[in-house]
Amino acid sequence: MTMNQPQRVQMPDLIYAAQLAKRHSSQKHSGYVSVDYTLKKYVRKPRGSAPGLAVYTHEKTLHLEE
Numbered sequence: 166m167t168m169n170q171p172q173r174v175q176m177p178d179l180i181y182a183a184q185l186a187k188r189h190s191s192q193k194h195s196g197y198v199s200v201d202y203t204l205k206k207y208v209r210k211p212r213g214s215a216p217g218l219a220v221y222t223h224e225k226t227l228h229l230e231e
Contacts, residue, residue, distance in 0.1 A: 183227045196231040 183200040192198045201224040208221045 179227060180229075183229055187229055198229045200227045200229060201225070202227065 179202060183202070186200050187193055187198045190198070201221070203221045203224040207223045208219050210219050
């Protein structure tokens with residue numbers, strides 16, 4: 166990944182991060198899990214929302230199988 170082009174994250178790095186997210190999720194025992202990812206600039210907290218809640222746009226999805 167270069168500093169000026171965050172969209173150039175290599176696919177093996179995305180897959181590793183998705184597997185790590187799966188491992189720490191409530192779906193860790195599921196055989197099939199979908200993990201969304203997006204750039205940081207597309208993640209925001211809605212005004213007045215509960216702590217820990219965020220919304221995102223421009224996402225892509227990785228589908229992991231056991």
